[in-house]
Amino acid sequence: MSTDPTNSFTTSQVRPWDKPQTENSIDIKLAPNPPSFPMGLTALDIDKRHGIRIKAFTDNLTQNSVRVHLDAWGDTMLYMASCNWLEVFANDxxxxxxxxxxxxxxxxxxxxxxxxxxxxxxxxxxxxxxxxxxxxxxxxxxxxxxxxxxxxxxxxxxxxxxxxxxxxxxxxxxxxxxxxxxxxNRPNIMSGSYNIMDVRAWDQPRAVNQGNVEFNKALQMVPRVLSGLNMMDIGCSANMRIKLGMSNVSKTGMTWNIDAWGDTVLYSAGASYLAIQEL
The missing domain is CATH 2.60.40.2080 (Immunoglobulin-like)
Known part of the structure; x- marks a missing residue:
């Protein structure tokens, strides 16, 4: 368990990937009037020999902190996982x-x-x-x-x-x-989705996949962008390894990556993004 002020968590913050364990958590400090936390998975590294089980959730909510979990169960060997979240306050x-x-x-x-x-x-x-x-x-x-x-x-x-x-x-x-x-109709919020099949066919798997997203209209400032997996198609012959990445975020769009590593066979995957220009 650790503490972190950001809107993301990876198990690598609390243990090395090669020491898998089912329970992984971090305590996040909060301001008064704590929000709720819609969460999305952003990376996974899970052993192929056992069931693929992963859950991102929060508990232990107080006025000052919340505990974020990336947990497995059963015989699952969870090497690594990552998630991010949006803070939504009661009066939002x-x-x-x-x-x-x-x-x-x-x-x-x-x-x-x-x-x-x-x-x-x-x-x-x-x-x-x-x-x-x-x-x-x-x-x-x-x-x-x-x-x-x-x-x-x-x-x-x-x-x-x-x-x-x-x-x-x-x-x-x-x-x-x-x-x-x-x-x-909110001018300060853009969202959408992207998929590996935007840039290649599913039956031509490769580890590194990159594309670009253009927002429907330009924002006034560079936004904060959150992204989470919404789809995956991965071969079971090797470990499940997948990771989202974003770069070149601007007022008009961004570059995305959906990547694997090792011998993972990544046929396809997709994600939804939320770009928020802070007012």
Whole structure:
């Protein structure tokens, strides 16, 4: 356990990658009136020989601190994981958020290929908002390729449908995604998604994948950007290794990376980003 003032956490802050353990946490100092924390996974390094199990969450919330976890369970060997989060305060007029799991629909031991769950906003928006999603929990069988995708559809002012899907022979025991919604007309917030398949075909796997995102319109200042995985398609013949990266962030866009290393077979992966110009 450690302390850190940023909006991100990696297990490398508290232990070396080659000493895997299931419980990994950091204490974050907070100002008074503590916020809530929609979280997204940004990197994973998990042994192929056991189930792929990872969960990003918070607990021990006080007026002064919160504990952020990147935990595994069962026989999973978690070498490394990273996440980031958005702080949302109770009186925030911009953002609403929540979390949806396949286990809201069916138990983990009755896996399905597709799951669709209706989400109602705590408070209705004036018009249909923008909604992004980040994966924050996975439980996948180790003997088949690891495929998962979180998307939304049918967005209205009162809610939307969350989809948590897999394909092929993947056995997805469970998956959970954070959703973040904000008014679509906010000039200081840009969001969207990017995917390896924007720059190459899925069946031409390679470790380093880079592309560019252009914001819908230029911001007045260089924004703070948060990003989280929303999709992955990784071969089970080697360890699951994936990491998001961002560079060249400007008022008009940024460069993204979705990379693997070692002998990992990265067919495809995608992420959602949230760019916020501080007012």
């Amino acid at each position: 007029r911009e953002f609403q958020h929540g979390s949806v799991s396949t286990m809201d629909d069916h138990p983990w031991n009755k896996p399905q290929m597709t799951t669709a769950i209706k989400v109602n906003f705590p408070k209705a928006f004036g018009a249909a908002p923008t909604v992004i999603v980040w994966l924050n929990e996975l439980d996948l069988n180790e003997k088949h390729n690891w495929r998962v995708k979180a998307t939304v559809s049918d967005v209205t002012s009162t809610g939307f449908i969350m989809h948590l899907d897999t394909w092929g022979d993947t056995i997805m025991y469970s998956a959970t995604a954070t959703w973040i919604a904000y008014p679509a």
